[in-house]
Amino acid sequence: MLDVSQLRFRYPDASHSINARRGFDFSFRLGRGECLGVTGPSGCGKSTLLSLLAGFLTPESGRVQWQGEDLLQRPPWERPMTSVFQEHNLFDHLTVHDNLALGLHPGMKLSKSSRKKIPHILHEVGLEGMEKRYPTELSGGQRQRVAVARALLRRTPLLLLDEPFTGLDTETRKGLQDLLLDQKASGATMLLVSHDPGDVRILADRTLELTA
Numbered sequence: 001m002l003d004v005s006q007l008r009f010r011y012p013d014a015s016h017s018i019n020a021r022r023g024f025d026f027s028f029r030l031g032r033g034e035c036l037g038v039t040g041p042s043g044c045g046k047s048t049l050l051s052l053l054a055g056f057l058t059p060e061s062g063r064v065q066w067q068g069e070d071l072l073q074r075p076p077w078e079r080p081m082t083s084v085f086q087e088h089n090l091f092d093h094l095t096v097h098d099n100l101a102l103g104l105h106p107g108m109k110l111s112k113s114s115r116k117k118i119p120h121i122l123h124e125v126g127l128e129g130m131e132k133r134y135p136t137e138l139s140g141g142q143r144q145r146v147a148v149a150r151a152l153l154r155r156t157p158l159l160l161l162d163e164p165f166t167g168l169d170t171e172t173r174k175g176l177q178d179l180l181l182d183q184k185a186s187g188a189t190m191l192l193v194s195h196d197p198g199d200v201r202i203l204a205d206r207t208l209e210l211t212a
């Protein structure tokens with residue numbers, strides 16, 4: 001279970017937003033294999049919550065536990081989670097293949113069976129044959145699909161998804177949703193930030209509605 005309790009945070013320079021000045025306070029619990037839809041108006045703190053969980057921001061106080069273990073003590077790279085943000089998920093100087101290989105092994109040392117996973121996942125996200133392209137040679141939606149593919153390959157127990165379907169056509173969106181539903185069925189726990197009630201309805205078991 002992911003147990004987030006009274007996780008408090010305030011941006012040091014929050015002068016330009018009432019919401020951020022007041023500070024944020026998040027509490028919820030999420031079981032293994034569940035998806036929490038995080039919704040609310042622009043600026044209510046959805047991305048802030050994901051950054052706190054991922055360890056990119058440090059809370060003033062509160063608790064984040066996964067399976068009873070305190071995650072706040074761990075640096076971002078040692079937390080059992082993968083994030084997909086709205087953009088800037090990929091390394092522009094690496095090919096699609098190498099971006100995915102990094103998801104499988106930090107030193108890109110892949111076994112034979114791991115190597116086979118790359119063309120397979122590219123096929124699954126509708127990008128077969130694009131291994132040698134660089135992210136700058138892809139559309140925004142294609143880059144997003146590579147980012148989701150990498151998150152799926154990593155198979156971490158927790159997935160933090162911030163508007164992962166932005167800019168995707170209906171068919172691609174449906175394909176990625178099916179992949180994420182499969183991942184959920186095999187036990188992945190997810191937080192899904194989305195403005196789209198349809199995405200939330202399809203993937204989320206519960207919603208956390210944040211207010212501005």
Ligand SMILES: Nc1ncnc2c1ncn2[C@@H]1O[C@H](COP(=O)(O)OP(=O)(O)OP(=O)(O)O)[C@@H](O)[C@H]1O
Nearest residue numbers: 011013014017019020041042043044045046047048
């Ligand atoms: N680095 C920062 N310094 C100061 N304030 C910030 C910083 N980053 C975000 N904020 C403010 O904190 C609030 C929450 O931002 P956040 O990005 O979490 O909102 P959000 O709910 O994800 O919005 P959106 O739906 O538009 O992506 C906003 O008012 C934003 O202006």
